[in-house]
Amino acid sequence: MRARLAAVLAAALLAAAACSGGGEPEDGPTAGGGSILGKETLVVGVRPDLPGIGFRRPDGTFEGYDVEVARYLAAKLGAKPRYVPALAADRETLLLQGRADLILATFSVTQERKKRVAFAGPYHISYQDILVRSDEKRIRGVRDLAGRGICAVTGSNAAERVVEERGVAARLVPARDYAGCLDLLKERRIDAITTNDVILAGLARREGGLRLLNARFNEQRTGVGMRKGDLAGCEALNRAITEMYQDGTAARLLRRWFGGSGLDLRSVHVPRFEGCG
């Protein structure tokens, strides 16, 4: 009804509108190139460096949970995804410089980030967790990390959060990346790796002899990063995420990428959305 009326009126009014010039300001849906809606291709930033989540294969293509979620959401919006690598430090820049339309790269929603970028979703709730050697019996929770060596990856604040937020006096051992952490853990130079549970699950699945504690201490709300102001696009993504959970895709994808890793996947439910307004 509304579309038909708009079409009829628009046709009838072409002349009048053409003569009249500008009208009153309208706070309607984002016009033209701003919105992700209506684009044929959506450029999606995904992690190139995290197995199981976003990982660049030797042939240059991407695989992982975030990659498949992005494909599902893009399809719901009637678009094709094109992936670009988004390392942790590049995520905001890619969006703000227009080099990516969406970011699905373990991008957690924070009030601080919301000053500069917007978030649809979250599409996944993960927790900060702890990965230990299978034979480790004494570490059962974050408090048990006091006095133990944990891995501090450049660019990630997960290890610092244990010390600063939780007030646990762990010993931070620097590493360049999570592969470096794995080496340190196997060489017994550290006792635990702590970060986002899905990252740990990806590592645990790739390497044997490791155990995820399911200690679940800091909640991380992983959202779809987008440019600010695109309310209609954000709302459409939220509806698509709701469908992804209702039609069972979310559970299927989580099991495909993290099944058998020790990550608790018994109950998979749509997260509380951040809201687009």
Place this chain on the structure above:
Amino acid sequence: MARAAVQVGPSPVGGRRAADVPRRIRVLAGAAAAALAVFFGAVWMVAGEARDGLRVIGHDAGPQVVATAGLYLALSDMDGQVALALLAGEERGERRRAALARYERRRGEAGQALLRASALAGGDAAERRTVQAVLDGLGRYERLAARALLLDEQAPPGDAPAAALAVYRDAADLMREELLPQAYNLTLESGTIVRRTHDETRVALFLGRWGMAAAAVAALGCLVALQVFLARRFRRLIGPALLLATVVTAVYACAGIAALGGAAETLTRAKRDGFDAVLSLARARAMSNDMHGDQTRYLLDRERADTYEHTYLNAAQSVYYVEAGNLRQYHQGVARATPAERRPGFLGDVLARRPSGAEPLAAYGGFQRADARMRALAEERRGEAVALRLGALEKAYDDYDARLADAARRYVAVFEGAVREGEDALRDVTFPLPIAVIAAAALLVGGVGPRLGEYR
């Protein structure tokens, strides 16, 4: 009249043949009638759009926000009361019974809110699935909660036993990870519907008013042209019927366009000054109730205390943002903040820099101070911390929540007032519409008919 036709009608003024005159009158009158039909049709359609928009916002999505926010609060508080009953234990029997009574009350409210939400969801398949999922989950939650409470009763006096805690943990996870997010998303979805309807209706009204204006100008042009033609042809200065038709059309067009402009304004006022604030405050109340539950769970389940402290901080940041890496810094930041500052978060959004906002913000400060005191005691003097939770902290929360509810009621009134005003404005346009149509048609026929009659 017949004489006039003999004398005036055939006398050539423009040098055209007399047979052309009735044809030209008919063409002009037909064009005027068509333009009037388009104009009145446009009024009818545009008013219909505005009415649809107001109905969705005022009587569908708006009430849905209230219903689903009520659902969230009832669910969240159910879980909070179970935790409280476990925390109070047998030694504080009165508090335990009060918590259980409130749990029952909240369960009834949740059921009613689910029914309302289900009715308002209408034909939206995704929303209906969500309501159904919450209904199913609620049954499971009640069974878990009942088992946790039973295990607690069967245990010897003292802190809640591990077995009861383990079952309660499953109940709390079910509530917090499965049910509450869905209830919250239902509220957000109503917000989405309001925003879309508002934007679409604004665009439709904007285009529609231009359409009405163009049709009115065309109709008035035809009426004036007809008048001029008849005056020259029949040597009359004015035809009173046509003049009246012109005046009726002009007055109705001006009043109608202005009134629909007014309806567009009230639509925006209903959304911006009423609905948006209602939604933000509903979300603030929802998050705050979660935080209050997290305070209880923090004391009850020491193994997960860190997790509950962190979710408390996360929720607090979304309610009222203060830059802080941990909860202690947050408490300090809130103590330093003044109500005059505009801050991100639901409360900062709505209440900052408004005279009505000072009280709820001050009450939020009190709530945070009590929280800081409780946590300072929690490690070493747990008994005192529990007493504080049941005493001063409870009071601080109730006080804060009551002020939020007051503020929300004020904005609901703004919202409902604006919707009513818009509907009144539309009635002012559509009520005289049939009269205007009949009057314009009668006057047009009355003005042209006699002139045509002169040629029969």
